[in-house]
Amino acid sequence: MGTAPGEFEIIRDFFASAPVGEGVALGIGDDCALLQAPASGQLATSMDTLVAGRHFPADADPAAIAARALRVNLSDLAAMNARPLWFTLALTLPDSDAVWLRKFADGLLQTAAQFGVSLVGGDTTAGPLSITIQVIGHTESPLRRDRAGPGDHVYVSGPLGAAAAALPVVLGEQRVNADVQLQCERAFYYPEPQFPVAAAIAELASAALDISDGLLADLGHICESSGVSADIHLERLAVSPLAQTLAAEKAMALATGGGDDYQLCFTVPQQRVADLDQLGLKVTAIGTLIEGSTGVRCWHNGNPWSPAVTGYQHF
Amino acid sequence: MGTAPGEFEIIRDFFASAPVGEGVALGIGDDCALLQAPASGQLATSMDTLVAGRHFPADADPAAIAARALRVNLSDLAAMNARPLWFTLALTLPDSDAVWLRKFADGLLQTAAQFGVSLVGGDTTAGPLSITIQVIGHTESPLRRDRAGPGDHVYVSGPLGAAAAALPVVLGEQRVNADVQLQCERAFYYPEPQFPVAAAIAELASAALDISDGLLADLGHICESSGVSADIHLERLAVSPLAQTLAAEKAMALATGGGDDYQLCFTVPQQRVADLDQLGLKVTAIGTLIEGSTGVRCWHNGNPWSPAVTGYQHF
The missing domain is CATH 3.30.1330.10 (PurM-like, N-terminal domain)
Known part of the structure; x- marks a missing residue:
């Protein structure tokens, strides 16, 4: 007008x-x-x-x-x-x-x-x-989520929890200094699509997806699509520095349940793990796929661990 | 939730x-x-x-x-x-x-x-x-809007004004009988993509587009993209029966300025007009493209005609 x-x-x-x-x-x-x-x-x-x-x-x-x-x-x-x-x-x-x-x-x-x-x-x-x-x-070489199998190792391409930790700052609900403000805005608005990692693992990985809804929810999608379950060990998980500023329990909740980090979660068959290691990628092995339909089970220093939040709810 | x-x-x-x-x-x-x-x-x-x-x-x-x-x-x-x-x-x-x-x-x-x-x-x-x-x-044979030339004939694939005439009924601003209500809903919600006409004219037409913003506005897009102008004769235009129920001036305003009919407007070089005629399509020749940048000029029974509405304004 x-x-x-x-x-x-x-x-x-x-x-x-x-x-x-x-x-x-x-x-x-x-x-x-x-x-x-x-x-x-x-x-x-x-x-x-x-x-x-x-x-x-x-x-x-x-x-x-x-x-x-x-x-x-x-x-x-x-x-x-x-x-x-x-x-x-x-x-x-x-x-x-x-x-x-x-x-x-x-x-x-x-x-x-x-x-x-x-x-x-x-x-x-x-x-x-x-x-x-x-x-x-x-x-030429797509990475699907439905080709994982029991025994495959589970990996995450980088630290988790940054975007979820940044959210209250981005929403203006929490005041922080200018440096942290900038880190939060970068974590939330400028997630890094993991093209180099995807290209490197394309011939090795049995399944992959980006973590947009939270690690446990998204790994759950791999499990459901591929007809497997997972055991993961949270003490191995790389928690982002932004989330590490929070209490340990809260940080782990964000790293496992917070979405929006857009790191990759991917699986590699046992016999290709040595090949993956040779690539020298900064990825983290967090667990193993197993048979059955128990879904994603979490362990922390050997003890069962239950998530407070299992994923982003769109409605 | x-x-x-x-x-x-x-x-x-x-x-x-x-x-x-x-x-x-x-x-x-x-x-x-x-x-x-x-x-x-x-x-x-x-x-x-x-x-x-x-x-x-x-x-x-x-x-x-x-x-x-x-x-x-x-x-x-x-x-x-x-x-x-x-x-x-x-x-x-x-x-x-x-x-x-x-x-x-x-x-x-x-x-x-x-x-x-x-x-x-x-x-x-x-x-x-x-x-x-x-x-x-x-x-395999795209119909673009930027290949029309002076002398080309201008066509419309079918009657115009139905969707614009239907709008007050669809919006609940005008009450009509059940039969007209149904016609209005069909005109507005179920426009017919003109695949058969497009396929038939693909090798003959110099330019084409669908009329979503109104005939004059959309023919204007062909003129602008192709660097030509147009003279069209509105007495030749097929006005939809739904629009014909209105006063003649209003009906013509809707047929020329109302959008959403999704008929095609297309142009055919003079030397291909006989080939088009041979196809026996139910299309209407409404005018001719000319050189220059006068835009779309309308005539009605030989007299200059100015539109009350020139096209749908998105903002």
């Missing part, structure tokens, strides 16, 4: 400057984008929505919101060992504020450039603030 | 029963779907969001909302002459009501089956009701 930009102006002014990358025969501006798929392998696709007030505060830095929205989607590609190619954006905005849009578009296109993924289309609509991104990647 | 289904239950119970179609190596349930692109041609992709209270009434029939959400996306594929393959769904819901979800999923999967497109993934989140769908299709 008035002098606010309409849909076509938004696309042209803020997003159509997106560089046209690999495989893009026709980018933003027609009814569809036209894309050239690689000759071999498979495409991998995923879609995630972030809603203001639920996944981020409505007044958060637009560049940070954009970075997180794209990074969580890229993490799904990483978890399948897929190389990013293209993405589409559905942006719903209460009003079209040019300053907000410029920051959002800059954050989005900067993240896109960093990961080599091209914005090829999307939609802008008026409504409560939310961002849906759909990514398409390419893989 | 409580006994309401969470994300994983929603996906499993309502959507994972989606039949796995052509090219789907791995469907719903992993970090990504894995897709096998056809060996030749190109992929076409588009994304559209419908927001409750803006694009449909929040209390509308969930099956009708689902049908419209998928059909408007399929229309973008039709407009590129792309055959539907796959789609992803981002569904944001204030609460997870099992009755609503069952109706929505039934409407969605029924529409998907009708058009031969497979649901391969998506996301469900809590928040204000909105639906984002992203479709991927395949084309």
